[in-house]
Amino acid sequence: MCLTLSHVTKRYDDHTVLDAVGFNVAAGERVALLGHNGAGKSTLMKIILGLIASDGGSISVLGTEPGSHDARTHTAYLPENASFHPALTGLEQLGYYLRLRGESPKQATFLLDRVGLGPAAKRRIGTYSKGMRQRVGLAQALIGQPKLLILDEPTSGLDPVSRREFYVILDELAAQGTAILLSSHALTEVEARTDRIVILSSGVMVANDTLANLRRRASLPIRLQISAQNGKADEVARKLSGQRSNGVMVDLVCNSQEKLARLGDISALGSLVDDVDVIPPSLEDIYSHFSKRGNA
Structure with a gap:
């Protein structure tokens, strides 16, 4: 394991x-x-990075203590608000950090290109937008090919295209073996781009599992959205005891145990139905469910 935490207090x-x-x-x-403001996410990240000490429990970062030389060498961190010298260009700033890490400053161009800042490499950082500064931070985090990457609200200030490109980079790093711990309030983008979800509520871990398993454990309602043939929505709604939403659409709500049976009912209607979409509970629904349980 790249990161192991046990009973951290x-x-x-x-x-x-x-x-x-x-x-x-x-x-x-x-x-x-994941967790609300004040849930303990930032504190936990600071403990992992060795910036503050825990009061109990144990932590192993790449087989060593948090803050040790080996842990610092192979761990990278990107905070929510990355800050750099406004008078330096992106190329100069990254070259400086490369020299501090004992790496060749010639890598700066490659790293800035990788995060989409190649055209702005020779502009002063003081002219960069917040999203561009965040990408400088990501380029800095990629120095030395880290084995563990800690990200705190990393897509803050990024536009939708830049967010997608950011997650492509994370996918590439994970494929190369980098362990990634990412804190974010942007649940919709996290939903499809992470392997496991950890939820903190008031300092207590209330969930730690894959999204699929959390959905099963939560047993929240599943929505079936049926597209009926023109003029047949009322008939479909009546036969399925569903709710007509608009035009040719009919909505059904069921639990996970009923899903297959209800799909069978829909299939039995044959030509009355054009299509059906299965809409599972979103990560926002799951997060709300487990957070409420933690506060109960």
């Missing part, structure tokens, strides 16, 4: 910020760390 005075949190991140795995 952190307290400030009489307030418990993290309460016996434990999970693993394997090589090549993309894990999303």
